[in-house]
Amino acid sequence: MTETPNLPAGTPSWVDLGTPDLAASVAFYSGLFGWNAVDLGPDAGHYHMCDLDGLNMAGIGPLMSEGQPPAWLTYVNVDDADATVAKVKKAGGTVFAGPLDVMEAGRMAVFADATGAALGAWQPGRHPGADLVNEPGSIVWNELSTRDTEGAKAFYAAVFGWGAHTSPMGDLGAYTEWQLGDRTVGGMMETPAQVPAEVPPFWLTYFGVGDCDQAVGTASALGATVMQPPMDIPPGRFALLVDPVGAMFAVLALAAPATP
Secondary structure: OEEOOOOOOOOEEEEEEEEOOHHHHHHHHHHHHOOEEEEOOHHHOOOEEEEEOOEEEEEEEEOOOOOOOOEEEEEEEOOOHHHHHHHHHHOOOEEEEEEEEEOOOEEEEEEEOOOOOEEEEEEEOOOOOOOEEOOEOOEEEEEEEEOOHHHHHHHHHHHHOOEEEEEEOHHHOEEEEEEEOOEEEEEEEEOOOOOOOOOOOEEEEEEEOOOHHHHHHHHHHOOOEEEEEEEEEOOEEEEEEEOOOOOEEEEEEEOOOOOO
16 A cells, blocks of 8 residues: 655646536546545535545546536646746746645646646645555556657656656557656656547546456446557556546556566
């Protein structure tokens, strides 16, 4: 079990879903992952905090602006949201919202990187981020898909101090691991050529599951669309899904560690 009491700045720490139908999204993800969703009330815009056994996993909230597509948003912990926004602007990003205080939970901003992918910055207050990662029902990976990988490398180095370790990935081209010091904190791949040009760059959230094929069956029964059926990759077995309101996400059953 990987609990996360103090995530360092520069680490993806939280994800939340912006949805046009709160009730439908809460029902779907509660059914898929077993989450308990708690409505924080009208003062919080009926944002729902989703937990497993009291450990916070993710959030589900209403869309914040007209024309906003339903999507999972990844947040990266920062020491100073205002300073981060200044770096975003200098590096060629576009700020959508903030910096702004979220009651006593923390201070946030939402922006697009220099390639057009949306991301959040989170300066923790009472809410440090996810309480658990790398377990079924929790975040296991965050991955950028973009058509400008070199531009992304320059942007994230300037904003979060990330290094980029790129390795060949056979027929799939190359894969980049984002590194904070000696730790890998996320990934990046070039958007496949078959993806329609109108699909913008985006950050994809992977959630852990115990059995990928079973999770895909459950998601399908709950109304999800399967974009990539279960397939084996080096970290385990994964699938790509679109939920009933149109938000894309992935599930990943992590491979068991090799025995010595």
